[in-house]
Amino acid sequence: QVQVVESGGGLVQAGGSLRLSCAVSGSFFSIYSMGWYRQAPGKQRELVATIASGGNSNYADSVKGRFTISMVNAKKTVYLQMNSLKPEDTAVYSCNSVMGPNRIVYWGRGTQVTVSS
Numbered sequence: 001q002v003q004v005v006e007s008g009g010g011l012v013q014a015g016g017s018l019r020l021s022c023a024v025s026g027s028f029f030s031i032y033s034m035g036w037y038r039q040a041p042g043k044q045r046e047l048v049a050t051i052a053s054g055g056n057s058n059y060a061d062s063v064k065g066r067f068t069i070s071m072v073n074a075k076k077t078v079y080l081q082m083n084s085l086k087p088e089d090t091a092v093y094s095c096n097s098v099m100g101p102n103r104i105v106y107w108g109r110g111t112q113v114t115v116s117s
Contacts, residue, residue, distance in 0.1 A: 002099065004095055004096065004107060004108035005109075007023075009113045014087055015084060017085065020111060022079075022108060023075070025076065030099065030100040033050055033098045034078040035049060037094050039091055040092075049063065057069050063089075067081065068083075078095065085115045090113060090114050093113050095108045
């Protein structure tokens with residue numbers, strides 16, 4: 001069984017930084033990609049950033065230049081470095097992992113990020 005566990009959320013002032021981590025464990029063939037998504041109260045879940053096992057990354061326009069996604073394949077872990085945080089970044093951040101070769105998607109439970117003004 002595959003488990004996806006996030007950590008690193010918390011409360012930070014506007015302009016501050018946080019680093020989220022997401023680790024995958026269990027039995028699986030390979031990781032195709034991993035990604036971070038967020039959902040603010042009353043809003044739909046939105047993509048923040050994704051990264052493929054080969055290193056190609058993709059970002060939402062709202063976080064480009066402020067957030068950086070990285071993956072350590074050996075550790076089966078993806079990180080999201082968030083700088084210059086804004087109150088509008090407040091949300092529950094969830095991680096997913098897309099497993100090859102059938103592209104099965106597993107989700108973590110999420111971690112709260114709150115940015116105060």
